[in-house]
Amino acid sequence: MNVIKQFFRSAFSVDSVIFGFDEGDLKVLLIYRGADPYKGTWALPGDLVRLDEDLDDSARRVLNELTGLTNVYMDQIHTFGKVERHPLGRVITVAYYSLVKVSDYKVNASSWAKDVKWHSISSIPKLPFDHNEILEYAKNKLKDKVRHQPIGFELLPKEFTLTDIQHLYESVFEIELDKRNFRKKLLAMGLLIDSGFSQNAVAHRPARLYRFDKKKYQSLIQKGFSFEL
Amino acid sequence: MNVIKQFFRSAFSVDSVIFGFDEGDLKVLLIYRGADPYKGTWALPGDLVRLDEDLDDSARRVLNELTGLTNVYMDQIHTFGKVERHPLGRVITVAYYSLVKVSDYKVNASSWAKDVKWHSISSIPKLPFDHNEILEYAKNKLKDKVRHQPIGFELLPKEFTLTDIQHLYESVFEIELDKRNFRKKLLAMGLLIDSGFSQNAVAHRPARLYRFDKKKYQSLIQKGFSFEL
DNA sequence: GCAAAAGTGTTAGTCATACACCCATGT
DNA sequence: ACATGGGTGTATGACTAACACTTTTGC
Numbered sequence: 001m002n003v004i005k006q007f008f009r010s011a012f013s014v015d016s017v018i019f020g021f022d023e024g025d026l027k028v029l030l031i032y033r034g035a036d037p038y039k040g041t042w043a044l045p046g047d048l049v050r051l052d053e054d055l056d057d058s059a060r061r062v063l064n065e066l067t068g069l070t071n072v073y074m075d076q077i078h079t080f081g082k083v084e085r086h087p088l089g090r091v092i093t094v095a096y097y098s099l100v101k102v103s104d105y106k107v108n109a110s111s112w113a114k115d116v117k118w119h120s121i122s123s124i125p126k127l128p129f130d131h132n133e134i135l136e137y138a139k140n141k142l143k144d145k146v147r148h149q150p151i152g153f154e155l156l157p158k159e160f161t162l163t164d165i166q167h168l169y170e171s172v173f174e175i176e177l178d179k180r181n182f183r184k185k186l187l188a189m190g191l192l193i194d195s196g197f198s199q200n201a202v203a204h205r206p207a208r209l210y211r212f213d214k215k216k217y218q219s220l221i222q223k224g225f226s227f228e229l
Numbered sequence: 230m231n232v233i234k235q236f237f238r239s240a241f242s243v244d245s246v247i248f249g250f251d252e253g254d255l256k257v258l259l260i261y262r263g264a265d266p267y268k269g270t271w272a273l274p275g276d277l278v279r280l281d282e283d284l285d286d287s288a289r290r291v292l293n294e295l296t297g298l299t300n301v302y303m304d305q306i307h308t309f310g311k312v313e314r315h316p317l318g319r320v321i322t323v324a325y326y327s328l329v330k331v332s333d334y335k336v337n338a339s340s341w342a343k344d345v346k347w348h349s350i351s352s353i354p355k356l357p358f359d360h361n362e363i364l365e366y367a368k369n370k371l372k373d374k375v376r377h378q379p380i381g382f383e384l385l386p387k388e389f390t391l392t393d394i395q396h397l398y399e400s401v402f403e404i405e406l407d408k409r410n411f412r413k414k415l416l417a418m419g420l421l422i423d424s425g426f427s428q429n430a431v432a433h434r435p436a437r438l439y440r441f442d443k444k445k446y447q448s449l450i451q452k453g454f455s456f457e458l
Numbered sequence: 459g460c461a462a463a464a465g466t467g468t469t470a471g472t473c474a475t476a477c478a479c480c481c482a483t484g485t
Numbered sequence: 486a487c488a489t490g491g492g493t494g495t496a497t498g499a500c501t502a503a504c505a506c507t508t509t510t511g512c
Contacts, residue, residue, distance in 0.1 A: 007277045008318055011236040012310075048236045051319050055310025079308040079323045081241075081284025089237055090280050092323075094308045163491075180493070181475065204489040205482035392464075409466070410502065433463040434509035465508070472501075481492070 010090035014059040015046035015131065017077070017097040017138035018067070020105070020118055021155040026171040027102070027118040028135065029066070030127075034114035037087045038128035044135070045113065046093065059096040066116060067105050073154040074098040077134070077141050085130050093129075097138045099154035121171070146172050150191060150227055153212040159195050161207035162186065169229075185229060191217050239319035243288040244275035244360065246306070246326040246367035247296070249334070249347055250384040255400040256331070256347040257364065258295070259356075263343035266316045267357035273364070274342065275322065288325040295345060296334050302383040303327040304374065307366050314359050322358075326367045328383035350400070375401050379420060379456055382441040388424050390436035391415065398458075414458060420446050 018029035030042040045066050049058040056076075064070055074096055081092035102118070119125075124135060146152050152168050153160075166182050186192065192210040199206040247258035259271045274295050278287040285305075293299055303325055310321035331347070348354075353364060375381050381397050382389075395411050415421065421439040428435040 003277070004318065007240040007280070009237050010241065010278075010280060011239060012241060012321060048232070049239075049310070051236070051239060052312055054312055055308065055321060076307060078305060079284065081278070081287075081323065083281055083283055089233065092241060092284060094310065094321075161491085178476075179491090180477085183492085184494095185474090199483095199491095201484085202490080203484045205491045207491055390464085407502075407504085408464090409504085412465085413467095414501090428510095430511085431463080432511045433461080434465080436464055459512105461512085462510090463508100464510095466506090468504095470501100470503090472499100474499075475497085477495095479493090481490105483489085483491100485486105485488085 010092070011048050012055075013046050013048045013086075013091055013093040014055065014062055015044045015093050015095045015129075015134055016059060016062050016066075017044060017095065017135055018063065019097060019099050019138075019142065019155060020102040021168050021171070022102040022118065024167045024171070026121040026168075028121060028124065029100075030117060030119050030124075031066070031113035032115035032117070033128070034112060041128050042117075042119070042125050043128050044095075044131045045116075047112070048091070049094075055094055059094075059098075063098055066113065067100065069100055069104060072098045072100055073151060075141070075145065078137050080130050080134060082130065093134075095134045095137065097142060099151060101155065101157055103157045143172060147229060148227060150189065150212070150217065156212075159197065159209040159211055161199065161209060163207060189227065191220075239321070240277050241284075242275050242277045242315075242320055242322040243284065243291055244273045244322050244324045244358075244363055245288060245291050245295075246273060246324065246364055247292065248326060248328050248367075248371065248384060249331040250397050250400065251331040251347065253396045253400070255350040255397075257350060257353065258329075259346060259348050259353075260295070260342035261344035261346070262357070264341060270357050271346075271348070271354050272357050273324075273360045274345075276341070277320070278323075284323055288323075288327075292327055295342065296329065298329055298333060301327045301329055302380060304370070306363070306370050309359050309363060311359065322363075324363045324366065326371060328380060330384065330386055332386045372401060376458060377456060379418065379441070379446065385441075388426065388438040388440055390428065390438060392436060418456065420449075 020027040020029065029045065031045045033039050033041055033043050045062055047058065047062050049055060059074060063072060063074070077095040077097055079092060079094045083090065085091070121139070124132070126132065127135070146169070152165065152172065155168060156164055162183050165186065166177055166179065170177055191213045193213050195209040195211050197209045199209065249256040249258065258274065260274045262268050262270055262272050274291055276287070276291050278284060288303060292301060292303070306324040306326055308321060308323045312319065314320070350368070355361065356364070375398070381394065381401065384397060385393055391412050394415065395406055395408065399406055420442045422442050424438040424440050426438045428438065
């Protein structure tokens, strides 16, 4: 069939913007490319999608190969398809972002990345392909999502302080928030469980530790609830 | 090179959810497929992307071939990439939606569509491929977008009544709105211009006609404004 | 004069914002 | 005792939601 010869000559890749939150700062996981094209530069992790692999599975595979993590929050961002975006041929890329708890992240179990490192969102180098553009899209998508759904917790360890969340929101939105008002709203959601524990070994009054009530959240979502901040 | 043989055997398509608003009802433009696969069914308009064609351009081409329209509001929805979604081989599809003024829409200038018709959003038939899923995504995306930006006007003729907009919002959100409150908020945006004219030949008090102030909107956007409803 | 949709304000409640001091711990 | 961040309440203004009657036109 003619169509096959004419059109089935392209490839598609997935690229992943992996967000983490550490030291009060939003981070992105970049790889140092060990192979051409663009060998020797920091880039977003990604790979060509195999012909027998669902798109979403491919994104999960890339994340898993890199971090060893599964069951991670992941969402599609956008698809980038300029003709000349890839030097090897016609390759469009479907970009995803995921939110990982930096504390869960263990290995650099990667075959194709010579090095892997968290980069603060405020100091991202020039990246190959259209990766800087992808990252911009990712940041905006993250903002939009966090504003409407309490997914920020995916970036925090199981137990966290209210100040942790506040700093997280402040990094994501790049604004400052009022402590009292923020706590009021946050607790008013009714989705935080007081763990009963506090920080220890801190050089100030220890903060209470909370957990996110995932079950309650799921059941509210079911009932068609929607959240804001 | 090995990679070429291994991966460059797939294709990608664009599919378009073309929204219109007419007779107080949200509509979608469907084509009646004149060729296989799925010959003889109603489907979303779409086409394979040419190797030398940017993704967005491809979506605009499909829209233009079908309606003769250019300069139409268009936005990417999501990319669908299940392995078995297309019978001819590995084809992922990038879905777009566009908002057209039904009054501007003239011809069925289409080579590949046997028939083209507006279908009310409330009575969409079973569609081939994953098109019903795509349409669901499109509706949600449209809701999200309309909630935060006054793009609803793209669906209305240049001059419209306040009741027209209210009906539009009611169809998109599938809810009922209070007339007085809706008008208050709408006029408070300061983005409507009273055209000075009114309807005529209507069997009731004629409504004032307004225009959307695109220039003011652009300049507010520039200044980092954001809107809600 | 009747039918049909246009147009118009007020009130009560809820929510967002601004703001400053005392507390518990480690050193 | 001092430094560090944790924790807490109130008052004001802004916005949202609920609600009913008069007006203008065509027939």
